[in-house]
Amino acid sequence: MPDWTEELMDDHGRIERALAMVERQIQRSDDFDVVTVGALLEFLFEYGDRYHNHKEEAALFPLLGERGLPTEGGPIAVMLAEHDAERDYLQKLLLTTLAIREHRQTPTKEYRDTLSAYIELTKSHIWKENDILYPMGRRVLTATDKEALIAQFRALDQKLPYSGVGYVERWENLLTAVETAGGGRVDLLASLPTDTVRAMLDTLPVELTFIDAEDTVRFFNRVYEKKIFPRTLSVVGRKVQQCHPPKSVHLVNRILSEMKSGARHSASFWIPFGEYKEMLLHISYYAVRDPNGIYLGCLEMTHDIAPYRALEGASRALGDM
Numbered sequence: 023m024p025d026w027t028e029e030l031m032d033d034h035g036r037i038e039r040a041l042a043m044v045e046r047q048i049q050r051s052d053d054f055d056v057v058t059v060g061a062l063l064e065f066l067f068e069y070g071d072r073y074h075n076h077k078e079e080a081a082l083f084p085l086l087g088e089r090g091l092p093t094e095g096g097p098i099a100v101m102l103a104e105h106d107a108e109r110d111y112l113q114k115l116l117l118t119t120l121a122i123r124e125h126r127q128t129p130t131k132e133y134r135d136t137l138s139a140y141i142e143l144t145k146s147h148i149w150k151e152n153d154i155l156y157p158m159g160r161r162v163l164t165a166t167d168k169e170a171l172i173a174q175f176r177a178l179d180q181k182l183p184y185s186g187v188g189y190v191e192r193w194e195n196l197l198t199a200v201e202t203a204g205g206g207r208v209d210l211l212a213s214l215p216t217d218t219v220r221a222m223l224d225t226l227p228v229e230l231t232f233i234d235a236e237d238t239v240r241f242f243n244r245v246y247e248k249k250i251f252p253r254t255l256s257v258v259g260r261k262v263q264q265c266h267p268p269k270s271v272h273l274v275n276r277i278l279s280e281m282k283s284g285a286r287h288s289a290s291f292w293i294p295f296g297e298y299k300e301m302l303l304h305i306s307y308y309a310v311r312d313p314n315g316i317y318l319g320c321l322e323m324t325h326d327i328a329p330y331r332a333l334e335g336a337s338r339a340l341g342d343m
């Protein structure tokens with residue numbers, strides 16, 4: 023049987039991880055990452071308040087009241103007042119963070135101070151619950167109460183988005199992703215094994231090839247599968263110019279130099295293809311850039327779009343196409 027204090031303290035653990043990452047951002051003088059802070063504040067509001075505080079307010083505190091703890095003037099009243107204060111801070115901070123992000127403003131001292139005040143309040147609130155209120159609760163609640171409390175928590179889950187299925191996992195994944203990225207930009211791939219990333223790329227119904235900023239072929243998907251344009255591993259490490267017939271090399275060079283200069287972001291063409299021209303190949307090239315716009319390379323995507331051309335009207339049958 024899961025234990026109610028363990029569950030609530032696990033929640034606290036996640037909240038504290040998010041607080042620590044916001045703190046790290048406040049200490050950064052020049053590269054404050056407003057997107058990361060926005061995601062963490064959303065976590066603190068959705069998970070910390072609407073999920074965790076709500077379990078306390080709707081289930082734990084009333085039960086402690088029934089078992090004799092004063093609900094007015096005692097520790098429960100203090101906890102409720104602090105929840106209100108946390109909510110006020112979060113609502114204000116979420117709005118300001120959104121404005122900073124939209125208008126690309128530099129966070130003001132007042133904004134950073136408000137973040138710090140919210141963090142201090144929440145940390146001391148968690149400490150009071152872990153060390154004072156929950157131990158009090160463990161003393162007054164009966165074994166039946168403890169079971170009923172867990173059942174009430176699960177009933178509250180049903181009112182969460184997605185009926186509570188995977189709710190905790192979803193937020194846990196976000197926290198891990200932010201932590202893995204070192205508290206900088208959120209990197210959702212950082213928490214995925216390479217095998218999963220490769221399987222994702224191989225699942226796409228397209229052939230992908232990536233050449234780096236020096237025009238060297240570095241990657242193609244579906245390595246071991248039959249492809250429209252057969253490729254073997256020996257192509258990796260070669261210059262892209264060596265992979266094209268001489269008469270089209272000047273075109274390849276022009277597209278790449280325009281991508282490198284920033285004058286062009288993509289290029290595409292389409293041709294009938296196959297023994298009976300049964301395919302319509304759409305071949306496109308995209309400049310791949312980092313968040314600062316630095317050119318990292320070019321992604322080629324080959325896609326048979328003939329099946330899409332045959333589509334008409336609407337279908338909700340969820341078939342293969």
Ligand SMILES: [Fe+2]
Nearest residue numbers: 075078101151
């Ligand atoms: Fe609380």
Ligand SMILES: [Fe+2]
Nearest residue numbers: 074078148151
């Ligand atoms: Fe709490």
